[in-house]
Amino acid sequence: MSTAVANTTILSELQDKFGAGSIVPQETRDHIPTFWAPRDQIHDIVRHLKSGVPSPYKMLYDLTAIDERVRTHRDGEPGSDFTLIYHLLSFERNEYIRIKAALKSDDLHVKTITNVWPSANWYEREVWDMFGIVFDGHPHLARILMPRTWVGHPLRKDHPARATEMGPFRLPDQKQDEEQEALRFRPEEWGMKRSSEDTDFIFLNIGPQHPGTHGVLRIVLQLDGEEIVDCVPEIGFHHRGAEKMGERQSWHTYIPYTDRIDYLGGVMNNLAYLTAVEKLAGIEPPPRAQVIRVMLSELFRIISHLVWYGTFAQDVGQLSPVFYTFNDRERAFGIIEAICGARMHPNWFRIGGVAQDLPQGWDSMIRDFIKYLPPRLIEYDKEIMRNRIFKARTQGVGAYSAEECIEWGVTGPNLRACGFEWDFRKKQPYSVYDQFQFDIPTAQHGDCYDRAAVRVEEMRQSLRIIEQCVNNMPAGSYKSLQPLSAPPLKPDNTMHDIETLITHFLGVSWGPVIPPGEALGAIEATKGNNGYYLISDGSTVSYRTRIRTPSFPHMQTLPNLCRGLMVSDLLAILGSIDFVLADIDR
Amino acid sequence: MEIVIHIVTVLVVLFVVLNIAAGLIWVERRLLALWQDRYGPNRVGPLGLMQVAADTIKLFFKEDWVPPFADKGVFILAPAIVMLTVLMSFTVLPFAPGMQITDLNIGLLFVLAMSSLGVYSVVLGGWSSDNKYSLLGGLRAAAQMLGYEVFMGLALMGVVLMAGSFSLRAIVDAQSKMWFIVPQFVGFVLFLIAGAAEMRRLPFDIPEAESELVAGFHSEYSGMKFGMFFVGEYVGVVLISALISILFLGGWHGPLLPPIVWFLIKMFAFIAFFILLRAGLPRPRFDQLMSWGWKIMLPLALANLLVTGAIVLAVK
Numbered sequence: 075m076s077t078a079v080a081n082t083t084i085l086s087e088l089q090d091k092f093g094a095g096s097i098v099p100q101e102t103r104d105h106i107p108t109f110w111a112p113r114d115q116i117h118d119i120v121r122h123l124k125s126g127v128p129s130p131y132k133m134l135y136d137l138t139a140i141d142e143r144v145r146t147h148r149d150g151e152p153g154s155d156f157t158l159i160y161h162l163l164s165f166e167r168n169e170y171i172r173i174k175a176a177l178k179s180d181d182l183h184v185k186t187i188t189n190v191w192p193s194a195n196w197y198e199r200e201v202w203d204m205f206g207i208v209f210d211g212h213p214h215l216a217r218i219l220m221p222r223t224w225v226g227h228p229l230r231k232d233h234p235a236r237a238t239e240m241g242p243f244r245l246p247d248q249k250q251d252e253e254q255e256a257l258r259f260r261p262e263e264w265g266m267k268r269s270s271e272d273t274d275f276i277f278l279n280i281g282p283q284h285p286g287t288h289g290v291l292r293i294v295l296q297l298d299g300e301e302i303v304d305c306v307p308e309i310g311f312h313h314r315g316a317e318k319m320g321e322r323q324s325w326h327t328y329i330p331y332t333d334r335i336d337y338l339g340g341v342m343n344n345l346a347y348l349t350a351v352e353k354l355a356g357i358e359p360p361p362r363a364q365v366i367r368v369m370l371s372e373l374f375r376i377i378s379h380l381v382w383y384g385t386f387a388q389d390v391g392q393l394s395p396v397f398y399t400f401n402d403r404e405r406a407f408g409i410i411e412a413i414c415g416a417r418m419h420p421n422w423f424r425i426g427g428v429a430q431d432l433p434q435g436w437d438s439m440i441r442d443f444i445k446y447l448p449p450r451l452i453e454y455d456k457e458i459m460r461n462r463i464f465k466a467r468t469q470g471v472g473a474y475s476a477e478e479c480i481e482w483g484v485t486g487p488n489l490r491a492c493g494f495e496w497d498f499r500k501k502q503p504y505s506v507y508d509q510f511q512f513d514i515p516t517a518q519h520g521d522c523y524d525r526a527a528v529r530v531e532e533m534r535q536s537l538r539i540i541e542q543c544v545n546n547m548p549a550g551s552y553k554s555l556q557p558l559s560a561p562p563l564k565p566d567n568t569m570h571d572i573e574t575l576i577t578h579f580l581g582v583s584w585g586p587v588i589p590p591g592e593a594l595g596a597i598e599a600t601k602g603n604n605g606y607y608l609i610s611d612g613s614t615v616s617y618r619t620r621i622r623t624p625s626f627p628h629m630q631t632l633p634n635l636c637r638g639l640m641v642s643d644l645l646a647i648l649g650s651i652d653f654v655l656a657d658i659d660r
Numbered sequence: 661m662e663i664v665i666h667i668v669t670v671l672v673v674l675f676v677v678l679n680i681a682a683g684l685i686w687v688e689r690r691l692l693a694l695w696q697d698r699y700g701p702n703r704v705g706p707l708g709l710m711q712v713a714a715d716t717i718k719l720f721f722k723e724d725w726v727p728p729f730a731d732k733g734v735f736i737l738a739p740a741i742v743m744l745t746v747l748m749s750f751t752v753l754p755f756a757p758g759m760q761i762t763d764l765n766i767g768l769l770f771v772l773a774m775s776s777l778g779v780y781s782v783v784l785g786g787w788s789s790d791n792k793y794s795l796l797g798g799l800r801a802a803a804q805m806l807g808y809e810v811f812m813g814l815a816l817m818g819v820v821l822m823a824g825s826f827s828l829r830a831i832v833d834a835q836s837k838m839w840f841i842v843p844q845f846v847g848f849v850l851f852l853i854a855g856a857a858e859m860r861r862l863p864f865d866i867p868e869a870e871s872e873l874v875a876g877f878h879s880e881y882s883g884m885k886f887g888m889f890f891v892g893e894y895v896g897v898v899l900i901s902a903l904i905s906i907l908f909l910g911g912w913h914g915p916l917l918p919p920i921v922w923f924l925i926k927m928f929a930f931i932a933f934f935i936l937l938r939a940g941l942p943r944p945r946f947d948q949l950m951s952w953g954w955k956i957m958l959p960l961a962l963a964n965l966l967v968t969g970a971i972v973l974a975v976k
Contacts, residue, residue: 278792278793279792285874286872300796300800300946387942390942390943391862391863391942391943391944392940392941392942392943393692393696393862393938393939394692394695394696394939394940397696397698398697401697457940461941463941463942463944464942466944466948467943467944467948640945640946640947641796641872641873642866642872642945643945644872645872
């Protein structure tokens with residue numbers, strides 16, 4: 075494992091440039107090259123990695139932090155109270171890199187990298203919001219997920235996690251007034267003017283309750299007539315503290331929470347989480363479990379895309395398709411229900427496999443669906459994609475280029491709509507995706523229409539994968555017999571003596587104790603790259619659960635997409651980038 | 661005696677029109693449901709027919725609320741205008757021989773004038789609500805009406821030229837041999853589109869654009885004032901469908917069946933067509949709609965008028 079890090083050329087390149095003493099490698103379970111760097115040099119190192127090295131790391135994949143103050147297992151790591159973690163992604167190397175910076179409690183300052191990556195803006199705001207780490211030079215370091223009036227930084231270990239650890243909630247009139255006043259939009263804070271030389275701008279507040287925002291999202295538009303001059307997306311209304319909850323729930327009992335991150339993606343969220351957990355635990359699920367996982371994940375990709383398809387059509391004013399696609403989704407849910415016993419949030423994958431074996435008759439249900447859906451998709455093509463008004467509303471609207479996408483951390487169908495063929499299922503195969511045949515649909519213009527076209531084609535490709543799963547479902551166990559699988563299967567010898575009984579009892583009640591370490595598990599989720607970055611401190615719970623979701627960076631690009639367009643276009647763009655508010659706010 | 665007959669006619673027409681409009685709410689919901697693979701209202705009364713009655717009772721008993729920030733007088737006046745203007749148009753419509761409240765010799769102009777006045781309700785309603793969404797809706801409505809009123813009137817001038825009169829009765833009589841839809845097909849299509857725009861129905865519902873402006877000009881309205889906008893829209897659908905039947909499909913003309921039955925068949929066919937439009941089409945963007953209206957529809961209407969005029973002159 076250590077050779078994996080030592081052998082990477084990037085280490086020597088960095089050490090040559092910044093001095094051997096300042097770049098310290100660290101071993102990790104996921105074999106991503108990980109280096110500690112001095113805080114003061116972080117900005118330069120990151121900038122160098124983006125533009126100075128061959129095959130540069132073009133994408134800021136994630137930026138987060140850890141409160142290390144109560145961690146025990148830190149073998150070989152530099153001491154720190156807080157650690158900043160920058161995940162970068164190089165498409166040419168097809169490789170991540172992880173840069174860490176140690177911070178002390180009494181000096182939580184670091185130089186902003188928003189001038190290197192504009193997409194760092196929201197990430198840095200989130201780190202400030204959650205940990206209280208100040209990014210010097212950040213253009214607008216305000217809270218992003220928590221209310222402005224919040225006291226404290228929630229992901230610090232000394233911040234209470236449950237309502238019972240805090241006083242009872244009260245909302246007297248005066249406090250309510252203050253809270254409402256805090257929500258007032260002040261254009262000056264965002265560097266906006268209230269009027270130009272020849273016009274007074276309207277500031278139109280869209281949301282948090284609005285039929286076009288698909289959830290509790292607030293967008294403040296600066297309008298000149300109906301033309302959008304600028305806009306400020308305001309998120310956090312759907313924040314439920316999923317990352318904080320990860321620090322309390324056992325490795326096993328956190329799985330249901332993941333279902334609710336991208337709530338249209340169902341078990342696909344489980345897969346992202348378990349990919350990371352299984353890397354930490356060193357578990358390789360048996361082939362049958364893997365294929366079941368792929369099959370259900372792809373079914374959920376179709377389910378999610380069907381929701382998007384209908385609602386997108388509705389966003390541009392077409393009333394009917396949403397009923398058709400939801401009917402189709404209902405059929406898919408029939409299968410999910412038969413297999414998993416639940417519909418939107420099946421919570422069905424387990425550490426080391428899945429919850430149960432497939433029920434009798436599962437294959438005929440899926441075969442029926444595979445026959446049923448393609449003619450429907452052709453029908454929708456005629457009704458939606460080839461409709462001239464629909465084309466007029468979406469073609470050439472809200473376009474971005476592949477370079478912009480990478481700059482802003484956009485992944486998934488939105489990236490592929492720009493002509494950049496990048497699918498993590500193909501490029502960094504996880505689970506058993508390398509054993510399936512499917513194409514990666516792409517489009518050229520990166521506008522609303524192309525984003526839609528890519529998703530429509532993805533549904534067909536997902537059907538292909540599902541068909542291969544049905545035809546080649548391996549026999550064998552649906553869950554690994556390795557000791558850290560949870561809940562443990564009862565092998566033949568479990569209940570014979572007290573030792574195996576105790577082991578089994580602990581495995582069921584406390585859940586597994588995952589060995590210390592850290593791992594990133596990233597998958598191609600329905601909306602883009604969804605990654606779980608887990609830190610284990612050798613306990614029954616995760617020390618830090620970081621959820622990198624695709625919708626978060628996608629939403630941050632919104633102002634770039636809609637400047638100079640009309641209010642109607644904004645709704646088309648929102649529909650086309652396919653976000654889920656829970657996926658943004660977590 | 662004549663006065664009594666007049667009053668009775670007026671009341672009968674008012675009663676029938678309002679009931680058809682109310683019934684339309686049920687028809688539309690059931691038809692949309694049929695086309696969208698769902699049930700629609702089917703619980704209240706037989707086939708859900710009493711749903712409209714239940715909804716009306718609900719609207720009547722809702723608090724009659726005016727937002728404190730609204731311009732009160734105008735806010736209350738706006739929904740009344742829409743009902744008034746649409747209903748006034750019905751006074752000149754000939755439903756069947758002898759079934760007409762009054763046969764104005766400028767009947768068609770009167771209808772066009774009333775529909776133009778109807779715009780005020782939307783614009784004033786949007787403005788007096790003092791709500792940004794409503795304001796945008798009102799502005800869109802004003803722009804849309806300006807664009808579409810013009811060629812709506814022009815599209816009908818071909819019919820007027822051929823019939824030689826503005827009187828709707830004379831226009832129907834002129835179609836006893838051939839319906840105007842044949843020689844005036846362009847005018848028919850133009851009027852159909854302008855009619856949909858005039859009623860603010862999908863795909864021309866941009867003033868209320870639910871997914872963008874929430875409800876646009878009537879966001880702030882509730883209770884029966886909202887009900888007036890709502891019923892006004894359906895009376896508008898009846899009006900436009902009746903007008904198309906009268907102007908292009910020979911009104912009550914038709915074999916075997918009684919005249920009034922023919923008239924109703926034609927009218928309901930167009931009502932169903934407008935509902936189908938709503939089920940099928942997305943909504944174009946406001947500026948696309950405007951440029952389409954001014955750049956394509958208006959020149960077409962002018963060309964149609966020119967050609968018709970030349971032919972009429974030549975034949976005479």
